[in-house]
Amino acid sequence: MSRRVTYSQLGGPEVLTISEVTEPHAGEGEVRVRVKCAGINPFDAKVFSGAPTASPQSVEFPSGNGNDFAGVVDEVGAGVDQWAVGDEVLGGKGFSGQADFVVVPAAKLVRKPADLSWEQAGGLDIAGRTAWASVEAVALTEADTVLVSAAAGGVGVIAAQLAKLKGAKVIGSASASNHEFLRSLGIHPVAYGEGMVERILEISPEGVTAALDNNGRETVDAALALGAPADRINTIADYAAVSEYGTSGVGAAGATPADLASLAALVAAGTVEVPIDSVFPLEQVSEAYAKLLEGHSRGKIVLTL
Structure with a gap:
């Protein structure tokens, strides 16, 4: 038997439980990974609470939870020749990542670099692929000034740094407690809330040319007011803006395993810093999501197994 985070009704973090399940095994073309670290994401919480998501999720109870994971290959299925038992890997699998074992198609895994910590690897898949795809969606160059909201959060902190690597001037909205951290990354911090447009104009009198929204309508409206064309605003937090304003809404699906490997x-x-806000044992999964939902996390919250 092995452990797996499951839930059998919708609700808050309290619905998450640790269940004993039969160990899965790798089939043809698949690999089994013994998980060492698993990430948590706002998307997970939206699904188990029943909140709307960009692509409506059909949940069958009991449901597994989580996507991101990192661990060691411990079983290889027939026809798999690119992986061997003992290989250190990372990746993601919907409704499955928070478990002792995850079985995934061999092509979906990424080799874990030796210098990448288990905690960083375990929380990288969704946030990393989302950040990568969102930056690529707005085609940034050295001529751009880009607004990145929630710039100290799991997706935002990666996206802001990738935008900077493109040569763009990056303005990141965040709570005041994260401003010095953003400055250390070469990002111009700005407080969100009333008056944000005016505060951004103090940093960049010419406005902005693009935006990466990880927070919601406030960012989209601010970017439009500051001169960014709608088609150079990518949102992962305001799905209605895609149809109402013509923004893009590229998320994790827009990036490949090869992109994740590059990141x-x-x-x-x-070159890119991925801060770990906090680490919880698997048994405290509900507490981990409660902290996530409080907001203002710096980087990723992960679970250890």
């Missing part, structure tokens, strides 16, 4: 290499090299 993992950047993090391992120290």
Whole structure:
């Protein structure tokens, strides 16, 4: 038997439980990973609470939980020749990541660089692929000034740094407690809330040319007011803006395992920083999501197994 986070009704973090389940095994073309770290994401909480998501999720009870994971290959299915028992890997699988074992198609895994911590690797899949795809969606260059909201959060902190690597001037909205941290990354911090447009104009009198919204309508409206064309605003937090304003809404699905591997290499090299806000044992999964839902986390919250 093995452990798996499950839930059998919709609700808050309290619906999450640790269940004993039969160990899964790798089939043809698949690999089984013994998980060492698993990430948590706002998307997970939207699904188990029944909140709307960009692509409506059909949940069958009991449901597994979580997507991101990192661990060690411990079983290889027939026809798999790119992985061997003992390989250190990372990846994601919907409704499955928070478990002792995850079985995934071999092509979906990414090799974990030796210098990438287990905690960073375990929380990288959704946030990393989302950040990568959102930056690519707005085609940033050295001529751009881009607004990144929730710039200290799991997706935002990666997206802001990737935008900076494109040569763009990056303005990041965040709570005041994270401003010095953003400055250390070369990002211009700004407080969100009333008066944000005026505060951004103090940093960039010419406005902005693009935006990466990880927070909601406030960011989209601010970016439009500051001169960004709608088609150079990518949102993962305001799905209605895609149809109402013509913004893009590219998320994790817009990035490939090869993109994730490229990002993992950047993090391992120290070129992109992925801060770990806090680490919880699997048994405290409900507490981990409660902290996530409080907001103002710096980087990722992960579970250890």
